[in-house]
Structures are given as C-alpha cells and as structure tokens.
Amino acid sequence: MNEVITSVQNGRVKRVLALQQKSSERRREGLFVVEGRRELGHLIEAGYEVDTVLFCRELLNEVSFVERIPCRERVEVSPYVYEKIAYRESTEGIMALVQERKHGLQDLKLSEKSLLVVLERVEKPGNLGAILRSADAAGADAVIVCDPLTDLYNPNLIRSSIGACFTVPTVACTSEECIRFLKDKGVQILTAQLQDSSLYYDVDMKVATALVMGTESTGLTQVWRDAADRHIRIPMLGRLDSLNVSVSTAILLFEAVRQRNSC
Secondary structure (H helix, E strand, O other): OOOOEOOOOOHHHHHHHHHHHOHHHHHHHOEEEEEOHHHHHHHHHOOOOEEEEEEOOOOOOOOHHHHOOOOOEEEEEOHHHHHHHOOOOOOOOEEEEEEOOOOOHHHOOOOOOOEEEEEEOOOOHHHHHHHHHHHHHOOOOEEEEEOOOOOOOOHHHHHHHOOHHHHOOEEEEOHHHHHHHHHHOOOEEEEEOOOOOEEHHHOOOOOOEEEEEOEOOOEOOHHHHHHOOEEEEOOOOOOOOOOOHHHHHHHHHHHHHHHHHOO
16 A cells, blocks of 8 residues: 555645535546445446545455455545545545446336436436435436436435435436437326326326426426326325425335336
8 A cells, every 4th residue: 555645735635625526627537526335336336437546544444345446546545634535424434536427318228117217407416316316216217317407426416315326327418308218219208297287196107107307496397398298296285385306206206116016
C-alpha cells in the first residue's frame, strides 16, 4: 500500500470532493462517487468499472475487502480525511470513484410481461432513489427517466437508492423517444393522473406495462396524457389530493405484482 493521505489539501481528496459536489465535474471526468460495501458490491456485480478505491483502515472492518475489488488504484486515507470526504453520516470506511455507464432504450430487454416505471421531469434525487428501491423490490425491468432534472449519479440518489440504481437498469431520454419506444414494443402506457381516470386496481397490469408518473407540483405534461392507453388514479380518502411520487409509484408497482401473482 502507498502512504496514508492525512491532508484534505491532497489532490486526490480535492478530486473526490469535486466529483461529489459538482455534476459538471462528474460529466467532465465520466466518474462518480460511491460509498459503502453494499453499494460497491451491487455495482461490481452489475459490471461497473471501478477506477479508484479510497479506504480508511481504522473504520473498515475487513481490509481484505479492499484487495478483492478490481480497480486501477487503492488509496488509504486517515480517519480525519475520511470524515471530511464521507458523504453519509454513518460510514463503513470505504468509497470508490467509478466509471459512468450510459444505458439507452435499445439496451432494455423486454418481454410480453415487462414492467417499467417512467418518470417525467423528476426533480428530487431522494424521490428517484426511493422509486428505484421500490422498482428493485417489485422486480421491475427498468426505470426510464424522461427529460431529467437531476443527475443520475447524484450522491443523494445513490445514497437513497442504497444501490438500487445499479440493480435496476435506468435510462435517461426525452419523452418523445420514450413514447415512440413503448409504442414500438407494444407496451401498455398507464399514466397516473386525477383527470378522466380509472381506479388503478380496476386496470389490467398483467400485460407489458409502463407506469408513468409526473412531478408532484405539476403532474404529467399533455404529451403523456395523449399517449396513454389508460389513465389511472389512486383513491384519496382524506382532504389532500396527492401522495409523494415515490409512495404512489410503490403502490402501483405492487398492484402489478399482486395481479401477476394471482394469475
């Protein structure tokens, strides 16, 4: 192992901080930061390429884990430095710089029973991370983010997804590209909206289905409303008229699971 880095002024440390804080740096270098053993395990299994592993011997329970990660270099840092670069409050003493991977619609492998989540203009990384967790739990085939307003490698997204951003294929594209793709593949488009809609449990989700969700503030744009095969809604029995988008998505995903498991 090389010498232990003890200063936050070290170039490698500054690089990590820049990649964490600036999406422009992530785009420029084609790298993003991942922290934690579980997340690293998921991304390695998914075929991502690790560039650099940074670890703190005093905080890492099993140092041999570092040696098992295929990477270009391994860098040891002091507890003080690791505390400064760790994004999460509770940490395991290991993080990595990882090469980005671009997923396209053409990479998705669909079947006659594919289950997809489509998000239009998702704003909050935490919401997208939570949706990815639900998509993983429900066995969804992919999450498609249309006209994204958030970086798909944002540290908040990775943290909130606890690695589901690596277990569920995630594609960014325009709404027009996505609609054309779904129509070409014969995937049923169900848009979640209050207007002119059916109760979600009255709609058949056993066929190939895309559940399309909009922002909490403005909902879906007209292009998706027009493209939909059916409009669906979750009944609201209280005084409010909407749920958090991640909660709504989870409800719809597991209705699809329920219907498919009851066949």
